[in-house]
Amino acid sequence: LSKPVLVLGAGGHAAVIVDILRQLQVEILGIVATNQPKDTLVFDGIPYFSKDDDVLRFSKDKILLVNGIGSMPGSNIRSALHEFFKQAGYNFMTIVAPSATVSNYTILAEGSQLLPGCIINTNAQIGVSTIVNTGAIIEHDCIIGNHNHVAPGVVLSGGVMTDEYVHIGTGAQVIQNIKIGAYTLIGAGASVTKNLDSNKTLYAAKPFLR
Ligand SMILES: CC(C)(COP(=O)(O)OP(=O)(O)OC[C@H]1O[C@@H](n2cnc3c(N)ncnc32)[C@H](O)[C@@H]1OP(=O)(O)O)[C@@H](O)C(=O)NCCC(=O)NCCS
Numbered sequence: 001l002s003k004p005v006l007v008l009g010a011g012g013h014a015a016v017i018v019d020i021l022r023q024l025q026v027e028i029l030g031i032v033a034t035n036q037p038k039d040t041l042v043f044d045g046i047p048y049f050s051k052d053d054d055v056l057r058f059s060k061d062k063i064l065l066v067n068g069i070g071s072m073p074g075s076n077i078r079s080a081l082h083e084f085f086k087q088a089g090y091n092f093m094t095i096v097a098p099s100a101t102v103s104n105y106t107i108l109a110e111g112s113q114l115l116p117g118c119i120i121n122t123n124a125q126i127g128v129s130t131i132v133n134t135g136a137i138i139e140h141d142c143i144i145g146n147h148n149h150v151a152p153g154v155v156l157s158g159g160v161m162t163d164e165y166v167h168i169g170t171g172a173q174v175i176q177n178i179k180i181g182a183y184t185l186i187g188a189g190a191s192v193t194k195n196l197d198s199n200k201t202l203y204a205a206k207p208f209l210r
Pocket residue numbers: 073133151152168169170185186187188189190201202203204205206
């Protein structure tokens with residue numbers, strides 16, 4: 001069983017994560033966020049702390065942190081919080097939704113988060129604090145870097161490798177053995193058939209009417 005947790009963030013991603021934590025019957029000591037959690041059922045009854053410093057009142061040996069900040073292109077809040085609290089000696093819980101299908105022959109790094117219905121196949125590796133979002137498929141032998149976001153419904157064929165801080169947008173597909181450089185952003189719906197350098201943005205081909 002996991003140690004009790006504090007959840008950082010109170011937006012949409014945090015709500016999904018709290019939902020999973022409740023299914024896993026993990027004790028949630030509180031939500032830490034600058035904005036008060038929305039008045040939704042999923043946050044009901046969880047104590048609220050308004051400052052990051054409130055975390056420091058909890059012993060780093062007795063709790064785990066859960067990063068409930070979502071990861072969108074161009075924002076580094078999620079990874080900055082991870083680095084800040086790692087420096088302070090805290091550890092992050094690795095989360096696997098009960099409905100995720102995860103091979104026993106995968107390596108999940110600290111703080112990675114596998115959301116409902118995703119599939120991670122044999123010999124895949126998921127990096128530190130990386131989100132594999134709802135329904136994404138990560139095929140065998142993929143190596144996904146640290147601080148990536150694999151958005152809902154993405155399909156990665158076997159042997160895909162990504163460097164750190166890659167975002168693969170909703171519904172994108174990547175063929176086998178492709179390599180994607182750091183900070184590269186794959187737009188929603190794009191099909192990737194060639195290796196991509198770092199710091200690039202790939203847009204999907206646009207539909208047109210005539
Ligand atoms: C690629 C992306 C970052 C584009 O950002 P941007 O350059 O700021 O895009 P804008 O919204 O300014 O749109 C610029 C143009 O690109 C188009 N465009 C936006 N996203 C696109 C995409 N994924 N593929 C193709 N064209 C796209 C827009 O329609 C717009 O076209 P127009 O100039 O003809 O009107 C973004 O749209 C995207 O795909 N983000 C990923 C979303 C995601 O994964 N969400 C997950 C949430 S959990």
